[in-house]
Amino acid sequence: MLMAVPNPSINKKEYIITQIVHETPDVDIFYITPLDNQPLNFDPGMFVMLTYVSTEPKVEITRAFSIGSSPTTPVLDFYIHMIHGQLTSKLENSKIGDKLLVTGPYGQFRFIPSEDKKVLFIAGGTGLAPMMSMLKQINDQSTGTDVVMFYSVRYPNEIIRKDELKELESKIKLKNIITVTRESDLPWNGERGRINSEMIRKHCEDCRERTVYICGPLEFVKAMKQATQELGINNVKVKADVWG
Ligand SMILES: Cc1cc2nc3c(=O)[nH]c(=O)nc-3n(C[C@H](O)[C@H](O)[C@H](O)COP(=O)(O)OP(=O)(O)OC[C@H]3O[C@@H](n4cnc5c(N)ncnc54)[C@H](O)[C@@H]3O)c2cc1C
Secondary structure, rough: OOOOOOOEEEEEEEEEEEEEEEEEOOOOEEEEHHHHOOOOOOOOOOOEEEEEOOOOOOOOEEEEOOOOOOOOOEEEEEEEOOOOOHHHHHHHHHOOOEEEEEEEEEEOOOOOOOOOOOEEEEEEHHHHHHHHHHHHHHOOOOOOOEEEEEEEEHHHHHHHOOOHHHHHHHHEEEEEEEEEEEOOOOOOOOOOOOHHHHHHHOOOOOOHHOOEEEEEEHHHHHHHHHHHHHHOOOHEEEEEOOOO
């Protein structure tokens, strides 16, 4: 059964930045709270349009960001790769109490726990955000969903929410395989190299029985779709969110 898509708010809703965490060398997590304290109605996987506004000089910049928080809380969080672009430069200089406007939620990349009992999540970098929202919902609502997740980062110090992921592994049916793609002096005992069909097969023998969610940059998503084809996973069961 398909659930109704939450109605996006047409008007921009006011939020304030309540916390900024320098999570990894390149990624900051922004926590924003609505002035009316009402939770946004969204399904994990969806994104919102965030608007930065300043009056002197008059600037308004809007970009899409996937929600990393659970739908059960009014506070939204976002894993933002600080690339020094137009919006991310403004966010670099923002502070607690600054206002941001939100419209949405949007997107067809949606996780419906009643439809997907067994899932395979494949995330690259900040592509973890929608998966994290899904994992939090699975935990909050005790949905019993069986999750195998592959999460790719370049270096061990780029893993977002490492402790929270560990904690979730002990609370829900989650097998999390983190892979590091580049060599460095940083200690690492986990998987190495890019995710491919061989790596997926090694850790997830029943991958064909799972609905697959992929999120990350364009090249990553292309490679992961190719891997799911090689594994003989039905296209209908593969959902992807591309940012590039
Ligand atoms: C559905 C959706 C969800 C998204 N979710 C997320 C998310 O959760 N987290 C996230 O971080 N992003 C996410 N994005 C990307 C986000 O919307 C922005 O595109 C991104 O934050 C860059 O915005 P900007 O204004 O800072 O860059 P812009 O100024 O718009 O620059 C655009 C592009 O130019 C290049 N560029 C510009 N300046 C530099 C620079 N100094 N160094 C390197 N490259 C540069 C980059 O390739 C960049 O992507 C999402 C996009 C979509 C479509």
